Amino acid sequence: MLSLNIAETFNHVLHTKFLHILRMKKALNYIVKWTHSFLKNRESSLMFNEQISMMQWINADILQRFLISSILFLFFNTSLIEKCKALKIKIEVLDFINDINILIYNKITKSICESLSQAHDVCAKWAQIHDATFTSEKYEFTHFTCKSKRFNMTVSLCIENLIIKLKSDVQVLKV
Numbered sequence: 576m577l578s579l580n581i582a583e584t585f586n587h588v589l590h591t592k593f594l595h596i597l598r599m600k601k602a603l604n605y606i607v608k609w610t611h612s613f614l615k616n617r618e619s620s621l622m623f624n625e626q627i628s629m630m631q632w633i634n635a636d637i638l639q640r641f642l643i644s645s646i647l648f649l650f651f652n653t654s655l656i657e658k659c660k661a662l663k664i665k666i667e668v669l670d671f672i673n674d675i676n677i678l679i680y681n682k683i684t685k686s687i688c689e690s691l692s693q694a695h696d697v698c699a700k701w702a703q704i705h706d707a708t709f710t711s712e713k714y715e716f717t718h719f720t721c722k723s724k725r726f727n728m729t730v731s732l733c734i735e736n737l738i739i740k741l742k743s744d745v746q747v748l749k750v
Contacts, residue, residue, distance in 0.1 A: 577691045577732065577739070579698060580713040581673040589706055590614045593651055600650060610647065648672050655701045662697065664690045675709075684718070684726050688733075691716070695734045711735075717742045 593614070597607045621628045652670050659668045665680035675698065679690045702709055716732045716739040732739040 576676055576678045576717055576719065577695065578713075578715040579675040579677070579695075580710045581675070581702075582708040582710040592705060593647070596650060596654065600653060602650075613643070645672050651705070655698060655705075658697050658701055659694050662690075662693060664693070666690065666694060668694075678719075684728075684730050687718070688730060691732055692734055699735070711737055714739050715742055716740070 590611070594607055594611055597610060602610075620630050649670070649672070652675070655675065656668045656670060659666060659677060667678040667680075669676040669678070677691060677694045677698075679687045679694070681687045681690065698709060701707070714734075714737070718726060718728060718741065720726055720728075729741065731741055
């Protein structure tokens with residue numbers, strides 16, 4: 576399994592692309608409109624003791640502190656998951672907001688590494704299109720098996736001139 580992390584998740588979501596993704600996923604029109612309103616620049620004022628402050632612009636990408644932001648980002652990631660699953664390999668992709676976990680099923684360690692590299696290429700292309708960045712320092716790589724003697728459990732994964740050492744354990748869905 577290869578675990579990836581999208582850097583500064585909410586800071587780089589392009590609103591027009593995101594709204595396009597919602598439309599492509601056939602989200603109801605009122606949901607798209609509500610999301611557009613949620614994302615666009617807004618003005619707000621504060622009122623204390625019957626005194627109203629001047630209007631201030633609220634500049635926001637997808638605001639991370641809102642629960643809805645997590646749900647919206649899952650929509651943003653859907654094309655990444657679909658592209659990975661379209662590969663002609665046994666693959667599962669688990670995502671939770673900015674954590675992407677790619678699990679490959681195979682009996683040959685070298686084939687697993689090749690498939691993970693192929694899946695990573697898909698992720699890198701997706702990131703380029705969506706103005707996202709995977710944090711290579713946070714890449715984690717591990718094998719899951721009940722019969723470790725049948726597999727080369729010392730192999731490292733090489734992606735884009737980066738060698739990712741095999742870890743005996745990784746955290747998934749760090750909460």
